[in-house]
Amino acid sequence: MRTFAKSDKLHGVCYDVRGPVLDEANEMKKQGIEILQLNIGNPAPFGFTAPQWILDAVREALDNPMSQGYSESCGILPAREAIKEYHEEKGLVNVNLDHIYIGNGVSEMISIAMQGLLNNGDEILIPSPDYPLWTAAAKLAGGNPVHYLCDEQSGWYPDIADMEKKITDKTKGIVIINPNNPTGALYPKELLEQIVELARRYELIIFADEIYDRLVFDGKKHISIASLAPDLFVVTFNGLSKSDRIAGFRSGWMVLSGDLSKGKGYIEGINMLSSMRLCANVLAQHVVVPALKKRPDVDPLLLPGGRLYEQRKCICEAIDRIDGISVVRPEGAFYCFPKVDAKRFGIVDDEAFILDFLRKEHVLLVCGRGFNWPEPDHFRIVYLPETTVLTESMEKMNQFLEKYYR
Ligand code: PLP
Numbered sequence: 001m002r003t004f005a006k007s008d009k010l011h012g013v014c015y016d017v018r019g020p021v022l023d024e025a026n027e028m029k030k031q032g033i034e035i036l037q038l039n040i041g042n043p044a045p046f047g048f049t050a051p052q053w054i055l056d057a058v059r060e061a062l063d064n065p066m067s068q069g070y071s072e073s074c075g076i077l078p079a080r081e082a083i084k085e086y087h088e089e090k091g092l093v094n095v096n097l098d099h100i101y102i103g104n105g106v107s108e109m110i111s112i113a114m115q116g117l118l119n120n121g122d123e124i125l126i127p128s129p130d131y132p133l134w135t136a137a138a139k140l141a142g143g144n145p146v147h148y149l150c151d152e153q154s155g156w157y158p159d160i161a162d163m164e165k166k167i168t169d170k171t172k173g174i175v176i177i178n179p180n181n182p183t184g185a186l187y188p189k190e191l192l193e194q195i196v197e198l199a200r201r202y203e204l205i206i207f208a209d210e211i212y213d214r215l216v217f218d219g220k221k222h223i224s225i226a227s228l229a230p231d232l233f234v235v236t237f238n239g240l241s242k243s244d245r246i247a248g249f250r251s252g253w254m255v256l257s258g259d260l261s262k263g264k265g266y267i268e269g270i271n272m273l274s275s276m277r278l279c280a281n282v283l284a285q286h287v288v289v290p291a292l293k294k295r296p297d298v299d300p301l302l303l304p305g306g307r308l309y310e311q312r313k314c315i316c317e318a319i320d321r322i323d324g325i326s327v328v329r330p331e332g333a334f335y336c337f338p339k340v341d342a343k344r345f346g347i348v349d350d351e352a353f354i355l356d357f358l359r360k361e362h363v364l365l366v367c368g369r370g371f372n373w374p375e376p377d378h379f380r381i382v383y384l385p386e387t388t389v390l391t392e393s394m395e396k397m398n399q400f401l402e403k404y405y406r
Contacts, residue, residue: 009140009142010140012139013136013139013140019351019370020351020355021351021354021355021358021364021366021367022039022364024355024358024359025037025039025358025364028358028359028362033362034362035358035362035363035364036362036363036364036385036389036392036393036396037364037385038363038364038365038381038382038383038385038389038390038393039364039365039366039380039382040382041181041242041247041333041334041335041382041384042247042384043242043245043247043334043384044245044246044247044248046384046385046386047386048245048301048307048384049245050244050245050246051244051245051294051295053290053291053294054240054244054246054287054290054291056290057286057287057289057290057291058283058286058287060286061283061286061287062283064286066282067282067283067286068282069282070278070279070282071279071280071282071285072279073271073274073275073277073278073279074098074100074101074102074271074274074279075100075101075102075253075279075280075285076102076282076285076286077097078288078289079102079285079286079288079289080097080100080102081097081289082288082289082292082293083100083102083238083253083255083288083292084097084100084255085292086238086292087224087226087236087238087255087257090213090222090223090224090226090227091223091224091226091227091228092224092226092227092234092236092255092257092258093226093227093230093257093258094230094257094258094259094260095255095256095257096256099255099256099257099260099267100253100254100255100256101253101254101255101270101274102251102252102253102279102280102285102288103252103253103254103280104250104251104252104277104280104281104284105239105241105247105250105251105252106209106211106237106238106239106241106252106253106254107133107252108250108252108277108280109237109252109253109254110133110134110137110209110237111133111137111140111141112254112270112273112274112277113137113207113235113237113254113270114134114137114138114140114141114143115137115140115141115269115273116266116269116270116272116273117141117143117172117173117205117266117269118138118141118142118143118172119142119143120142120143121142121143121144121170122142122143122144122170122171122172123143123144123145123146123168123170123171123172124138124143124144124145124146124171124172124173124174124175124207125146125147125148125163125166125167125171125173125174125175125204126138126145126146126147126148126175126372127147127148127150127158127175127176127177127180128147128148128149128150128371128372128373128374129150129182129183129337129368129371129372129373129378130147130175130177130371130372131177131181131182131209131371132370132371132372134175134177134209135147135372143172144170145372146166146171147166147372147374148162148163148166148174149162150180150183150185152183152328152339155185155328156180156183156184156185156328156337157185157187157188157191158176158187158191158195160191160194160195160198163195163198164198167198167202167204171202171204172204172205173199173204173205173206173207174195174198174199174204174205174206174207175207175209176192176195176206176207176208176209176225177209178192178208178209178210178213178222178225179210179212179213179215179216179222179330179331179332179333180212180332180333180335181212181333181335182335182336182337182366182371182380183328183330183335183336183337184328184329184330184331184332184333184334184335184336184337185328185330185331185332186216186220186222186331186332187223187225188223189223189228192223192225192228193228195225196225196228196229196232199229199232200229200231200232203262204232205232205233205234205235205263205266206225206226206229206232206233206234206235207234207235207237208224208225208226208234208235208236208237209237210222210224210236210237210238211237211238211239211241211242211243211252212242212243212332212333213238213243213332214242214243214295214299215242215243215299215302215308215332215333215334216302216331216332217302217308217309217312217330217331217332218331220331220332222332224236226255226257226258229258230257230258230259231258231259232258232259233256233258233259233260233262233263233266234256234257234258235254235255235256236254236255236257237252237253237254238252238253238254238255239251239252239253240252240284240287240288240291242333242334243295243299244287244291244295246284246287246291249281249283249284249287250280250281250284251280251281251284251285251287251288251291253288256270307386308334308383310387311334311383311384311385311386311387311390312329312330312334312336312383314383314387314390314391315327315336315381315383315390315394316329316330316336318390318391318393318394318395319336319338319394321394321398322394322397322398322401323398323401324340324341324344324345324401325338325339325340325341325397325401326338326339327339334382334383334384335380335381335382335383336380336381336383337368337371337373337378337379337380337381338378338379338381339377339378340353340377340378340379340401341377342375342376342377345401345404345405345406346405346406347376347377347406348376348406349376349406350367350368350369350375350376350377350378350379351367351369352406353367353376353379353406354366354367354379356400356404356406357396357397357400360400361393361396361397361399361400362396363393363396363397365379365380365381366379366380367379367380368380381393
């Protein structure tokens with residue numbers, strides 16, 4: 001009998017969106033067990049709704065007959081103009097409307113960026129821990145993701161020496177995720193300058209995933225790395241899933257900036273791949289203009305009294321009360337990546353640890369391995385749920401660890 005296996009191209013691609021922990025959680029839910037979910041960066045289920053002006057824009061777009069047809073493959077012009085203006089305000093130079101590509105979320109753009117660039121065996125530097133789609137997309141494109149270390153001791157900033165050590169003559173680019181998922185780190189200018197310097201010296205493209213750039217706390221300012229590298233080829237990614245809390249609309253984009261002269265062939269490839277998927281969801285593209293133009297300077301959610309601010313405070317304080325766990329205070333996004341004392345609790349497999357916790361306390365987290373972290377000593381918390389849920393989950397973690405030794 002003929003059977004069908006997954007494609008060989010997927011061999012070695014590790015993107016464990018399901019996996020045993022989630023399977024178990026789904027099974028428990030089917031049995032009527034209530035699970036506290038701190039595992040997914042999707043704002044809507046936690047009561048976050050899109051701002052009113054976005055909803056109004058969607059209603060207006062519905063009445064526009066042009067939203068019913070395909071758009072230009074790189075996206076509708078008014079949206080690309082708003083994206084250009086947004087990124088120019090952040091200091092990007094040489095941004096051409098033809099080099100802005102709107103996609104069904106940043107996810108689609110990451111895949112196109114990797115597919116268009118990497119030949120078999122080409123290397124790309126990706127952070128560890130990472131948002132795992134980057135590693136998976138690079139592998140699926142035939143490339144070889146090489147992980148550079150982000151150092152918890154230095155606020156989860158990339159270790160520049162490690163990054164440089166891993167550059168070879170096959171390296172094509174450096175990926176940075178800033179603000180970072182899963183650590184919540186926000187990179188300062190001096191650090192970004194050091195990364196730019198490496199890219200300049202070794203002639204690498206910089207891929208900057210900045211989808212959380214409007215979710216930054218404590219009055220800090222996000223700096224686009226492209227603004228520091230006008231002489232390099234930089235690809236910047238951004239979108240509406242997180243800051244505008246409309247992840248389901250699937251609206252994201254990438255912008256090429258700087259000196260594109262050495263990347264003409266690459267741009268041809270991107271154009272080809274962009275046309276092959278015809279275009280991104282057109283209705284969602286109509287939301288880009290109001291989202292970028294009508295937004296307040298600072299999202300009230302990030303200020304004292306705002307939900308994200310208070311939830312970050314709550315989760316950090318709750319973790320501080322637990323013996324054997326520590327956390328670097330996040331400065332952006334809505335994640336943190338606590339460290340658990342693996343030796344003390346006998347943890348050699350972080351997935352097994354997270355599974356044990358789920359079974360015993362009914363709280364769902366994601367283990368560090370899911371973010372290409374090499375040691376079994378971290379997990380990610382999404383602090384989108386209300387403070388009552390966060391507090392309860394960490395109390396459960398505390399009581400769980402009091403008796404835990406694997
Ligand atoms: N990049 C990062 C760092 C993310 O955390 C995510 C989603 O969690 C994405 C990209 C994908 O975003 P989108 O919803 O725009 O596809």
